[in-house]
Amino acid sequence: MISTNRLVVPALFLTALASATAQATLPDPARVMVEAALAGGDDAEIATVQKYAQKAWPENAAEIEAQVNAWRTAKTAAALAVASPETNTTDAGTTANTKTAEADEKQRAERKPVPWKGKGELGGYLAKGNSDYFGINAGVSLKHEGEIWRQTVKAQADYQENDGEATRQRFVFAYQPNLRVNDRTYVYGLTQYEHDRFLGYDSRYSLSTGIGYRSPTDKKVSLELEAGPAYRFTNFVDGGSESTPAARGSISLEWKLAPTLTFAQNAAAYLDGLNNTVNTTSALNAKLFGPLSARLSYNVQYESAPPDGKETTDTMSRVSLVYDF
Structure with missing residues (x-):
């Protein structure tokens, strides 16, 4: 031509x-x-x-x-x-x-950099009279999701006093990077720090890695499962310590009951030869306006072999406000 x-x-x-x-x-x-x-x-x-x-x-x-x-x-x-x-x-x-x-x-x-997204949570109570009660719970969770990597950072603090004496003091910090294999499967790593002297340990460090599965997130019900080996090192309040290999598993479920109402269930378990730990949280989130939501939650912490004089189960009910950013 x-x-x-x-x-x-x-x-x-x-x-x-x-x-x-x-x-x-x-x-x-x-x-x-x-x-x-x-x-x-x-x-x-x-x-x-x-x-x-x-x-x-x-x-x-x-x-x-x-x-x-x-x-x-x-x-x-x-x-x-x-x-x-x-x-x-x-x-x-x-x-x-x-x-x-x-x-x-x-x-x-x-193409713009993918921003970090997060939630901030704050709740508490104060009562004075025949007995003085004071309690506060605060938390923050951050998430960064790219094409290959997903990273989450979580921190939670609970503190309570009855008549001027501390009756609860728990702090948790966790960091988890995930490497995407495909749309549903990923490989995870997890490092976690805990402090709860009323459960008997001054500090507990957990390391874990394994395989995770995510269901589609655009459905009414979404599910996330993880399983893999772990290792834990614990410093007890009485001065002793122990380290042991373990197995870890977790489940996270989110159910959208209505456009402004969501139910969430999170549970994680560590199984080892010395002490088994199960932590589970049930929560109901109601959107108020804009980025602000109300959250009602119930947490159970179970230790199969706590130090002498400590209970195996610790529970916590929370009412808090959550801010999305």
């Missing part, structure tokens, strides 16, 4: 030849006027100059018209060459590559 450029070149040559012929026969004043108007490129100005030049030199009217027509023909041919797509294989390939490069550059410009 013949490209537009191959048609434009002869046209430009012929129009330039006609223009040169016309200029050769024009008087110098007429030639200067017409050339100045053509150099300006304004069609209205060119038409005006042509009109008065033909009146001033009627014997050269045909030459003036030929020069103007030659300029217009050349202008039209040049515009066609720019506007028309190339039809030969090489030019078409070059055009396609250019468009692809431009599209890639646009995507890179529009």
Whole structure:
């Protein structure tokens, strides 16, 4: 096939030849006027100059018209060459590559860093009279989800006093990176720190890795399961310590009961030869307005072999406000 450029070149040559012929026969004043108007490129100005030049030199009217027509023909041919797509294989390939490069550059410009998302939780109570009660619970969870990696950071603090004496003091911090295998499966790592002297341990560190599964998150009910080996190191309040391998498993369920009401159930268990731990939280979240929600939750912490004098089960009910950011 013949490209537009191959048609434009002869046209430009012929129009330039006609223009040169016309200029050769024009008087110098007429030639200067017409050339100045053509150099300006304004069609209205060119038409005006042509009109008065033909009146001033009627014997050269045909030459003036030929020069103007030659300029217009050349202008039209040049515009066609720019506007028309190339039809030969090489030019078409070059055009396609250019468009692809431009599209890639646009995507890179529009791609923005994935932000961290999170929730902040705060609740508490204060009572004075025959007995003084004070309690506060606070927590924050952060999540960053990219194309391959997902990271979560969680921190929780519970503190309670009865008549000026602490009756609950629990702190938890956890960091978990997940490596996506496919849309449903991932490999996780987990490091966790706990402090709860009323359950008998001053500090407990847990490390775990394993396989996780996520159900589709756009459904009414979503589920997440994890399982893998773990290792725990515990410092007890009485000064003793122990370290042991363990197995870890967890389940997280979220059920959208209504557009503004969600039920969540989270549970995690560590099983080892010395002490088994189960932590479970049931929560009901009601959206109030904007990013603010009310949360009612019930937590159970179970230790199969606590230190002497400690209960195996500890429970906590919370009413708190949650802010999404």
